[in-house]
Amino acid sequence: MAKTMSHPLFARLYPRINAFAEAHGSLEHRRELLEGARGRVVEIGAGTGANFRHYGPGVVQVIAVEPEPRLRALAERAAEAASVPVDVLPGWAEELPVEDHSADVVVASLVLCTIADVPAALAEAARVLKPTGELRFYEHLRSNRPGFFRLQRLLNPLWRRLGGGCNLTRDTERAIARAGFTIEQVRHFDFLINGRAGPASPSVIGIARPPRARTP
Template sequence: MPAVTVRQKPVKNPLFARIYPRINAFAEVHGGLEHRRELLADATGQIVEIGAGNGANFRHYQPAVQQVIAVEPEPRLRALAERAAAESPVPVEVRAGRAEKLPVPDASADGVVASLVLCTIADVPAALAEAHRVLRPGGRLYFYEHIRSTRPGLARRQRIVNLVWPLLGGGCHLTRDPESAIVAAGFTIERARHFDFLINGRTTPSSPCVIGLARKPETPSQ
């Protein structure tokens, strides 16, 4: 998959980039590994992963995946992703770039992976429009995201905590509705599993999650 040269403002978040690998390791011990395996179990062909972070997904891609183009804007995390790519069971190329303007040609991917990233992106509609652009007709969007709770008490707690959460969590927002944004971007959601990601049996403001699959239409909408 050829690269597309795109000039973009660099994203630097050195504090979060330093602590994120520890946050991810903690999450994996409590179930994150199983979530990533579920997300990627049926991924095939040419894949573009947006906001690849430190490359935590790479080891979970199956042999049906021919190549992964992993796009990560933060330099420190991108360096960690490059190390993870060297140990991936499938070919992974790590590229600098932002989800809002992917350095990938039109209609060149069979799948796009958004894993715990739509909560952090400044312009979610632009990122999903880019995912739609780079996918071939009928291509798949694999998503695993934090979501706004449907329970009034927890939703209220999320709104309060969200006043400071993005400052501490690398721009992560607790109150977004990624499924509505995915549908608005022209995708059809084919499956979605909603669950609470519990830590030691307890619910946290970031517990409500969804793992799902959406598809770009085979033919352009009229």
């Protein structure tokens, strides 16, 4: 039986948070993330299914994994309106219900900040990707500015409690590289709301290739 998790308060608030973010620029970020994606896609932590409408005709199937039941129900509704086939499944990023080397693309979109075991999740992404596949990621990061990072570290305990486990202080791009992925494209930016930075403003969008298979 697939594992689930429950964040009832966050799950009720997140659709409003996402709508606000989309009104201020995240729609364009999602389009950038998914432009040119093709083949079979595995999306980890699909949330409400906000990415589904951005998959183009080159995508033949999306397998969307989401452990939070309230968010998963919203994702199922979004899947019905998607222009590509989307299957929404319960499960964890650390234990994807997907076969080895069966995905052309793995998508991590504003989710690696919340996952308990990021190395395990990235190892799973590498497992399910074809050798020619790609990891597409859109995440907020710990700041490389010392003063801003101190603020993130100060706010992080409360942020995690209110944000469904979201961490402000993760260096997700470095974690991807440490997991053996080769980062081929990357764009760093500050996601500003009305010209102002928030605690989660430092962001990255990129594409990485999976680790090469090791011969015994």
